[in-house]
Amino acid sequence: MPSEPGLDQRSRVTVRRHPERGSRDQEIIHRILDEALFCHVGFAVGGQPFVIPTIHARSEDRLYVHGSTASRMLRALGARIPVCVTVTILDGLVLARSVFNHSMNYRSVVVLGTAHPVEDAEQKRVALRAIVEHVMPGRWAQARQPTAKEMKATSVLSLSLEEASAKIRVGAPKDDPEDLALPVWAGEVPVRMQYLAPRPDPALAPEIALPANVARAGRGSSS
Amino acid sequence: MPSEPGLDQRSRVTVRRHPERGSRDQEIIHRILDEALFCHVGFAVGGQPFVIPTIHARSEDRLYVHGSTASRMLRALGARIPVCVTVTILDGLVLARSVFNHSMNYRSVVVLGTAHPVEDAEQKRVALRAIVEHVMPGRWAQARQPTAKEMKATSVLSLSLEEASAKIRVGAPKDDPEDLALPVWAGEVPVRMQYLAPRPDPALAPEIALPANVARAGRGSSS
Numbered sequence: 001m002p003s004e005p006g007l008d009q010r011s012r013v014t015v016r017r018h019p020e021r022g023s024r025d026q027e028i029i030h031r032i033l034d035e036a037l038f039c040h041v042g043f044a045v046g047g048q049p050f051v052i053p054t055i056h057a058r059s060e061d062r063l064y065v066h067g068s069t070a071s072r073m074l075r076a077l078g079a080r081i082p083v084c085v086t087v088t089i090l091d092g093l094v095l096a097r098s099v100f101n102h103s104m105n106y107r108s109v110v111v112l113g114t115a116h117p118v119e120d121a122e123q124k125r126v127a128l129r130a131i132v133e134h135v136m137p138g139r140w141a142q143a144r145q146p147t148a149k150e151m152k153a154t155s156v157l158s159l160s161l162e163e164a165s166a167k168i169r170v171g172a173p174k175d176d177p178e179d180l181a182l183p184v185w186a187g188e189v190p191v192r193m194q195y196l197a198p199r200p201d202p203a204l205a206p207e208i209a210l211p212a213n214v215a216r217a218g219r220g221s222s223s
Numbered sequence: 224m225p226s227e228p229g230l231d232q233r234s235r236v237t238v239r240r241h242p243e244r245g246s247r248d249q250e251i252i253h254r255i256l257d258e259a260l261f262c263h264v265g266f267a268v269g270g271q272p273f274v275i276p277t278i279h280a281r282s283e284d285r286l287y288v289h290g291s292t293a294s295r296m297l298r299a300l301g302a303r304i305p306v307c308v309t310v311t312i313l314d315g316l317v318l319a320r321s322v323f324n325h326s327m328n329y330r331s332v333v334v335l336g337t338a339h340p341v342e343d344a345e346q347k348r349v350a351l352r353a354i355v356e357h358v359m360p361g362r363w364a365q366a367r368q369p370t371a372k373e374m375k376a377t378s379v380l381s382l383s384l385e386e387a388s389a390k391i392r393v394g395a396p397k398d399d400p401e402d403l404a405l406p407v408w409a410g411e412v413p414v415r416m417q418y419l420a421p422r423p424d425p426a427l428a429p430e431i432a433l434p435a436n437v438a439r440a441g442r443g444s445s446s
Contacts, residue, residue, distance in 0.1 A: 047305055086274040098369070
């Protein structure tokens with residue numbers, strides 16, 4: 001990577017804006033990656049960045065992403081490529097007394113690194129299983145297993161979590177002291193992901209019961 | 224932009240994978256951008272992509288993004304930069320009879336273009352107002368207006384929507400015909416963003432009532 005102003009290799013995941021919101025704590029990073037249902041993968045082709053939503057899973061200190069589009073680009077370029085994988089969980093709208101101090105509560109993780117396609121069939125199966133289980137625990141064993149042909153048609157990218165950082169904002173607005181007396185309502189509107197009641201496939205045979213893991217998801221919420 | 228395999232200028236927002244999910248319909252693109260509460264901005268520095276969550280607003284056929292981090296990079300590079308702004312709204316988990324046909328229901332928009340900072344004070348005010356009103360309609364007029372100093376400390380990037388495309392998946396799983404008889408539950412678990420009851424700032428004077436627009440958000444959901 002060419003040297004860029006303010007972007008040396010060691011510090012490029014350092015949170016610069018609002019450093020008090022930044023963290024490189026592994027446990028915090030893992031928890032956010034595990035809770036987020038999907039991620040955005042960024043990669044550049046000829047200087048043009050692309051940001052594509054896809055699903056992911058963490059396993060130990062590796063991140064696996066379902067690599068359909070990115071992987072096609074990667075193949076087109078015939079090389080491993082630098083990527084940025086970002087997940088963001090929105091936790092609330094932060095309404096301050098001043099327009100300027102409006103914000104959002106959120107938890108995000110940014111992972112920088114070089115993604116490579118998982119080629120080994122067994123490793124790919126492990127990664128895919130992690131991705132399916134991440135979205136719906138218990139689902140892998142319930143569904144029809146992938147054939148060799150399906151495995152081949154599926155792309156998974158693998159990425160180290162070595163260069164990852166979290167950024168978190170929580171709590172009330174932070175107004176300037178001189179604004180506190182203004183007659184303006186201030187506070188937070190919490191936001192969360194809500195799962196609704198599962199909808200069976202119209203073609204589903206009526207004798208097939210809703211599995212407990214799917215029913216649980218439909219009753220609860222992701223946070 | 225250098226010529227890249229499979230990436231000519233006209234077609235780079237063409238949806239290649241599952242083309243039936245793609246759309247360049249302006250109204251559809253606008254609706255998704257308007258509903259999404261935040262976006263991810265991608266930009267590359269020296270070949271390394273960065274993907275940063277931030278807030279945005281659409282106004283006619285322009286997209287404004289709150290440009291804190293991206294804008295800092297942009298200033299560091301001293302140039303307009305190609306960006307990709309992506310919004311994704313998750314609508315449901317799609318559980319198929321086979322692992323391979325698992326999917327998600329979602330609506331996403333990818334915008335490619337060259338972002339430039341909004342420098343003109345009046346234009347910046349219009350853009351910021353759009354961003355605040357996007358997150359909470361009616362909020363701009365309720366809160367203390369930005370001072371000249373605050374305006375200067377705020378970065379907004381502007382981007383044309385000329386090169387934008389939507390991708391949408393809705394409905395039931397699409398299993399292979401030979402899987403339909405398998406004794407596996409299949410269907411969708413709908414997901415939506417839910418707003419919870421607003422939490423007043425602990426420092427809020429008790430006589431300041433919750434405004435109707437904030438109360439409405441707390442009762443409803445974004446979708």
